[in-house]
Amino acid sequence: DQQVKQNSPSLSVQEGRISILNCDYTNSMFDYFLWYKKYPAEGPTFLISISSIKDKNEDGRFTVFLNKSAKHLSLHIVPSQPGDSAVYFCAASDQGRDDKIIFGKGTRLHILP
């Protein structure tokens, strides 16, 4: 049973526009959420995180929004740049319980020129 769901396998966005990647989760005990970016043949690169006590965290062009009641989070990238083309993984953890991060299946983002 997939506890972290990224329902869009791929997304294409024009360069300069906003990219919005969505993620849903089922485990209400998750208290820490992360987004990772992955290029082929490389490991996941940490982008941004958010604790469950917050609803928004911003870092440069990246903003993560958390809606706990809907068990939904999203990553906004603005403006989108060609180097943003990659696979983005949403991940979550229950930090009070154990160490593991649960990953979604990923969304492949294509930034179009």
Next chain:
Amino acid sequence: AAGVIQSPRHLIKEKRETATLKCYPIPRHDTVYWYQQGPGQDPQFLISFYEKMQSDKGSIPDRFSAQQFSDYHSELNMSSLELGDSALYFCASSLDRPDTQYFGPGTRLTVL
């Protein structure tokens, strides 16, 4: 900035052979995590170590074992390799547990 180092980057083994993967965490990081990513799959947690002690265990087969050494590097030992063990193996480290995990580039294991 220094990142997580994994070696080797690529490894080819035959069925029933053994393999050892190494992970060197970011300096000052005391927690190491191992993940396995099969083709087209998301990374799955295997095992973690904090201050040289196993801290959590996931879906790690009994054929696999791991340890963390006094310099905080970790090794994942895999025996009686099977075709299904072919995957990307990622190591991650964090400054404390729980904390944000930073991933290495991965070791691609191919079992023939």
